[in-house]
Amino acid sequence: MTLLEVRELVKHYAGKRGIFAGHREKVRAVDGVTFALARGETLGLVGESGCGKSTLGRLVVRLEEPTAGKILLAGEEITGWTGRKLRELRRRFQIIFQDSSSSLNPRRTVGAIIEEPLANFGVAKRERQERVAELLTLVGLEPGDAWKYPHEFSGGQRQRINIARALALQPELVVCDEPVSSLDVSIRAQILNLLRGLKRRLNLSYLFISHDLAAVNYLADRVAVMYLGKIVEILPAEGLVSQARHPYSRALLRAVPEPDPRQRTGRKPVVRGETPDPARPPAGCRFHPRCPEARDVCRQDEPVLKEVGEGHLLRCHFS
């Protein structure tokens, strides 16, 4: 059953303003993204920084207003919802941010932070305290930690607090916006395992945004690869390594460091150059200036996302 559906979602930001009004450049952060997320599923969203994946996450939880397109939650369109309806909607999806320290107010205790969503929805004080203790235990902290301040915790523990707050309202969908990127490598695995365990226990669905392919592959059922505001490939996670066909996806896979030195082949990354300016995306296929296999047609026609296998969508003229 589909929990979340996104149709042709577009978000443009007004960019640099010219000297004369009206000459504003548009930054196309998200430029026509379509995907669906089933209940209980984890969709990994990968791409390099600046490709619009975080914006997409914020659009989904209605922290940003889309320029165009539709967002459907359990079949119901929620794009235009405002006021009380939007507030009620907040119970159903939550977001975990990348920076575990900047996402916690340094002047409030952990208890007050986790309690806030509950207080917003009128849970009684006593019940709130019980829930806070429960949530802290759920994410692997002590109930007594409720009286401490965020700075008394390590980065990994702070991310646990963020997770506890996100789960306080028992949401159906959690958008994880690079939840482990700011963490020490040794702590990432713990947080990933925690997220995986919580998903099973609480029957959650994740939109898991990351630039770390290993993390995405560990957690996700399906992986969507995003480049310059568009999804270029969606495929089941188990086939990521063997079946990824888009030149960009393959380049990303090749960029993952090889832990075994004997397996290292000295292959150089195939993607050259910088990400183009999202205010002025290249004509034709957006990846063509950096693509090793680009041909004339790629410079002129923009490829569409088409099905090339079971659950496998690809936006490329070739491969």
Added chain:
Amino acid sequence: MGLSRNFGAGVAGYPATVESAGQAETVSRGGSAAALERLLQDRLALLGLIIILAVMAVAVFAPYIAPNDPTKVDLQHRLAPPGTQYPLGTDHLGRCLLSRLIYGARASLSTAALALWAIMLIGIPLGTLAGYCGGWVDNLIMRFVDILLAFPGLILALVIAGTLGPGLLNVMLALSAVWWVGYARVVRGMVLSVKEKEFILAARACGTSELGIIARHILPNVLSPMIVLATLDMGKLILAISGLSFLGLGAQPPAPEWGAMLSDGRPYMQAAPQLMIYPGLAIMTVALAFNLLGDGLRDALDPRGNTRI
């Protein structure tokens, strides 16, 4: 490819170390108790605090401390030297200098405190509004602030006080009317930086209303620099009030006020310099005390920036 193995073994690339419970980390923001402790360790700030508390006590208990009625004229003892009846001597009308100083503390401190409240009451909400709402609200408020800032503040206050007529209350109104712009600007800047923090987004995502975000997340994070600014400004306000009173716009005779006392004593500077020395010392001491405390508070509330010499 090694990648597939890596995936197959779960997250083999990540060693599963036990997260140390309290990773050593420099504490960037302690509670208010820690700040108080740091403040009390700062000797100069402590000195400032003691002076302020003492002057406040003197102001509150003026009727019990003052040896004489501050407004009682004793023409037989004009410009008297210090003695048993008048410990610091008398002024040109034979009024007790010490008693006038003691009652003067009342006028200076209360006017400055009231002005500060008024300033914060105007400046903080407007600055918050400008910073939080942005757009045309921000433009409207800040352009008005710019206009006010384009005039020299004290001169403008002088004009306003002159227009309203002399009196401590009018001085207070005049000072508040020009002084709030600084607060609005500082608050706006801080709100702008706090607004970008992810905990604001997180609060919005979990259903906190905009007012709740301002009250629970933005204002508390703006508060401590405000306390510092307010303390430093108390000193400046006392100076400004004394200055306006010296010019005859503030306290009216026979009410005792330090700036007015300076003005009264000026013609007798040669014969009886104490008439100017004592009120001058009083103004300087209190202004200095507020500055010392303000500096100390800044260091205590923000342990990162150790600018103190």
